[in-house]
Amino acid sequence: MELTGAEMIVECLKAEDVEYVFGYPGGAVLHIYDAFYKQNDVKHILVRHEQGATHAADGYARSTGRPGVVLVTSGPGATNAVTGIATAYMDSIPMIVITGQVPKALIGNDAFQEVDSVGITRPVVKHNFLIEDVKDVARIFKQAFYVATTGRPGPVVIDIPKDVTVAKAEFSYPSEISMRSYNPTVKGHPGQVRRAVDIMLSAERPMIYTGGGVVLGNGSEQLRQFTRKLGYPITQTLMGLGAYPATDKQSLGMLGMHGTYEANMGMHHCDVLIAIGARFDDRVTGNLEKFCPYATIIHVDVDPASISKNVKVDVPIVGEVVQVLNEFNQALEQTERTPNASALEKWWHQINEWRSQDCLKYDRESEIIKPQFVLEKLYEITKGKAIVTSDVGQHQMFAAQYYGFDEPRRWINSGGLGTMGFGLPAAIGAQLAHPDDLVACVTGEASIQMCIQELATCRQYGLPLKIINLNNGCMGMVRQWQEFFYEKRYAMSYFESLPDFKKVAESYGHIGIKVEKPADVVPALEEAIAQKDRLVFLDFITDQEENVYPMIPSGAGLNEMILV
């Protein structure tokens, strides 16, 4: 069958079962948009800014495990998408970004809306392609989806010149693909698995530390079996929350800079650390010199480059999290050895002593709305079942601390890159993928303004998001650092003028509610949730002085937390 390049793109997306494409048209992609116009299988969601398109595709991908797809034009379309591509790259999110390009004959001539998209995106993609011949469209799309979704996932950019989208060739979509230069490891090395199991069963003060890799690798079920079989304490990173239920007694909550006291003290004092799908990020380890000084470290990761990058590990295991956890579970099933019960009892006793510090306590009697209170109530009212997206800053940490996630793919935030403006468009992607679920975007008055134009997208597609705006009138996390480390010199962290968010929401055709008193928090949340078909923007006026505790200051070890 002979097709144009543009028609081939539609066929490739259909063959990959793509449900939604998030995009914004422009000159270089008009042939592609014309091909979209002539079909109904792949739905196109029109955003209001290309950054929004990438974050929305990202939110779709994180909440479903399927790759998000983006279509933008050349030049500014591509550069606007870069922040979203980098966001996905840092958190290993599978994504396909199709960027239009000027016709081949004009490439390199500084043509109108020309930019070297392959060059600009190279450091923030897993791989990228420039399609030079219409005959390569099918193969490159097949490779792009394969690369984006296997091994350690990540975004892949496909740059396609306008003349290629109008050229014609025979089309058939390959059913199989093999690449001599790309063969991710799947199974863990049996010898290493045996060694790891031997070490973990000899532990006296064990700790399981898991990250986003368990969520991305769909290893939640296997992790639960593994953790329960051993009876060991488990802590999860910001990216890993939900893979193991927060409400389970073995869960110590999040670790790291704003993690719980018990998780960080447990990390510091453990003698065996079992790291699974986590990458020893600096926000997790604190000072590397002081990190886990007593521990033998086992590290499972699909990406060999993540192993011993920041922290030298003793037992590296490269493989998919699900596979390796299955191998662990099998080995634990077969062995006659059991964990050291008396040592474990002592260890839990110590952990419970740390727990009794109640490190997440805050002033519940306050006359001003405390951000923690809003999140606690959101958790209670939604029974922990909502999909929660967040932006970046204090509200993100509060959400991670006070909203207990019991299931994976319910907590969606930009952990690696820390992109303000992520929350609202990510919620769009999540809501489209889960039309019957409650999707709440936890944000602040600074972050929300970075992609606020997407309120129009929500209106166009009738997305009933609940926006939880924790409005303290300042960039809370910046202000906190200035208070702690810059002698309260609050340089540029306050807003001289803020919009009336209630009116902003209303002008986009949504419902806006301003909430100023603690007593009104619950009724406002209930009202928002009762509005099943409408987006409700809840503007909570919160305490400006509130800080995120506990905290590990930079340069300190995990046992050197600042508590309230």
Next chain:
Amino acid sequence: MRHIISILLENESGALSRVAGLFSARAYNIESLSVAPTHDPTLSRMTLVTSGTEEVIEQISKQLNKLIDVVKLQDLTEDAHIERELMLIKVEAVREARDEVKRLVEIFRGRIIDVTETTYTIEITGNGEKLDAFMDALSSITIHEVVRSGLLGISRGTRVLS
């Protein structure tokens, strides 16, 4: 420590910049780099000289392996290997210098490949130290131009990167 990493990569546009970009993005050091297609025209062979602690070299290898265009790589410095570099030099060759340069070229087993009334162009191969020594030996001669290829490396014995 200095390491010579030999890389087999897809002979595609952009593959070189992926490798070069990785080094600059992660603040690794490149001392020299040379690349050309192999007997299989779909593959290029790159020889890259870098330096760093064992941990850094391990990361470099892993990060290179992660690039989709990289098919295979080998740290040549782990085993017996041969290093070669090609240098082309244009020097002033007038009066007694004409004989002096010719003698030095013979001693270093180079070749004079182009001659004018006032210049010689010399080709010489060897490891980096030999080429440096040749330059030192030319200290009394006026050098107009020096072009060095960057290092090429290959394993000794039957070991093959493929």
